[in-house]
Amino acid sequence: MSSKLVIISVDALQTQDLEIMKELPGFKKILEKASIVKNIREVYPTLTNVNHVSIITGVTPAQHGVYHNQYPYAPETDTNWNVVGYNWIWESSAIKVPTLIDAAKEAGLTTAVATWPTMGGAIPDYNFAEMWPYMYGSPRASYGVGSSPEIMDRFFDKYVAGFDFAKSFEVDQFVVPIACDILKENQPDLLLTHIILLDGYRHKTGNDSEYVEKALMKADVHIQNILNATKEAGTYENTNFIIVGDHGQINIEQEFQLNIPFIEAGLISLDSKNLVKDYTAYSFSAGFSSQIMLKDPKDEAMLSSVYHLLLELQKQYPDYIEHIYTIEEAAEEGLTGPFSFVVEGTLGTCFGNQYTGALITKANSPDYHSYKSNHGYHPSKGPKPLMIAFGPDIKENAVIESASVLNECPTFCKLLGIQMPTAEEKALDIIK
Numbered sequence: 001m002s003s004k005l006v007i008i009s010v011d012a013l014q015t016q017d018l019e020i021m022k023e024l025p026g027f028k029k030i031l032e033k034a035s036i037v038k039n040i041r042e043v044y045p046t047l048t049n050v051n052h053v054s055i056i057t058g059v060t061p062a063q064h065g066v067y068h069n070q071y072p073y074a075p076e077t078d079t080n081w082n083v084v085g086y087n088w089i090w091e092s093s094a095i096k097v098p099t100l101i102d103a104a105k106e107a108g109l110t111t112a113v114a115t116w117p118t119m120g121g122a123i124p125d126y127n128f129a130e131m132w133p134y135m136y137g138s139p140r141a142s143y144g145v146g147s148s149p150e151i152m153d154r155f156f157d158k159y160v161a162g163f164d165f166a167k168s169f170e171v172d173q174f175v176v177p178i179a180c181d182i183l184k185e186n187q188p189d190l191l192l193t194h195i196i197l198l199d200g201y202r203h204k205t206g207n208d209s210e211y212v213e214k215a216l217m218k219a220d221v222h223i224q225n226i227l228n229a230t231k232e233a234g235t236y237e238n239t240n241f242i243i244v245g246d247h248g249q250i251n252i253e254q255e256f257q258l259n260i261p262f263i264e265a266g267l268i269s270l271d272s273k274n275l276v277k278d279y280t281a282y283s284f285s286a287g288f289s290s291q292i293m294l295k296d297p298k299d300e301a302m303l304s305s306v307y308h309l310l311l312e313l314q315k316q317y318p319d320y321i322e323h324i325y326t327i328e329e330a331a332e333e334g335l336t337g338p339f340s341f342v343v344e345g346t347l348g349t350c351f352g353n354q355y356t357g358a359l360i361t362k363a364n365s366p367d368y369h370s371y372k373s374n375h376g377y378h379p380s381k382g383p384k385p386l387m388i389a390f391g392p393d394i395k396e397n398a399v400i401e402s403a404s405v406l407n408e409c410p411t412f413c414k415l416l417g418i419q420m421p422t423a424e425e426k427a428l429d430i431i432k
Helices: 015-021 025-031 049-055 100-107 141-145 149-160 172-183 197-205 211-232 261-266 300-316 327-332 405-416
Strands: 006-012 035-037 111-114 127-130 190-195 239-244 255-257 268-270 276-280 281-285 290-293 323-327 341-343 349-352 359-364 386-392
Touching: 006 405, 015 025, 015 172, 025 211, 025 386, 049 100, 049 239, 049 405, 100 111, 100 190, 100 405, 111 149, 111 172, 127 149, 141 149, 172 190, 172 211, 190 211, 197 211, 211 239, 239 405, 261 268, 261 281, 261 300, 276 281, 276 386, 281 349, 290 300, 300 323, 300 341, 323 327, 327 341, 341 349
Parallel strands: 006 190, 006 239, 111 127, 111 190, 255 349
Antiparallel strands: 035 386, 239 386, 255 359, 268 276, 281 290, 290 341, 323 341
16 A cells, blocks of 8 residues: 555543544544544553554564663662653663564655654654653753754754743643644655643543543644644645554552562661662552562572562552562563563552652542552553544444554554564454
8 A cells, every 4th residue: 555654642542532532523523434443452561652662563562672661770869760751761772673663664665753652763764752851951952862853953943942841741732743744844654643641631630530521622633733734735635544542541549659568678778868778679660560670680589589578468468469470470461571570459559669658548648649540550451542543545434342452553564565574463454
């Protein structure tokens, strides 16, 4: 097929959102003819970077190598490990297998990214990378590290320089205009872009709050702007469009601090300021699951000791700890990484990374100050993302009730007429 392809990720878009989307003007028109794939099972853990890499590779984290949003580390100066800006896996070199971008370029197609997780670097022809604004001191320096020089020259001052990151996380306000300009001016064969406001609102206000509709209304406008950009470019009739979510979210009922019993067991030592002085093992939260890191993962005695501690904690707190995966058991779930164990919380139990304070804090407690909703759980849980597809090569009004995120990349490849033999699943039956 010779049609172009635009893939729009709406972070945390869920199948249940269709009821709201049907009433919004842009989505309503799209849904009149679009094919819909509901209840798409994510990979483990259900984190943004992990699943976005699976979306564009068609393989599990055990194969593509991105196992978390962030590189694990025990910080010595700050006990909050999940704030924006800390050691995120942003660079495409972290991906161990070919991506959709690689396959498209090998086939001679032009490629573009207007933010996509773990796509920093020079792989796409036109790349405005997804970066946190102060990773390298300033927004200009941070975006410059991961983005194409040409794209920085064209768009940073025009759209990004005046954005107040201290007051707003709504980066869609400049990401979507960049995507639109690339579509109009460069007309790439493949464009990937990532809209994040819905995910942010769900985190801050809950999975089903009134702000979900507000975020979907803004996404509706953003997507119409993207469609209009292809109309201005004269490429709309020759472009297939895919809208995808990457994960669901679950409301948090309580937060469990696994590092506190690690300290009590002598696995982490703190200094007089309650900062990490040394450790043998620590817990690195992935939201509703946590990855257990050992300083020496080859130390069999320590592995046994930590495993015994985790099993004892599960026995002591069965209402909060659902399962302990060994590294071998995690691999069976499609997840490998530098961890030695993965702890899965019960439904509603999120893990924190604090060293001090209460072991368990209920989300309705005045002492709780974190997210209302989160993800990172096992993909057997939670509301599921969906895919909406429309364009000249896509069937009208096909509905598939369930699928895997691993079906998405083969579908993209089929639409582009390219090959990706590393992908693990088959294309979805939505193509004419």
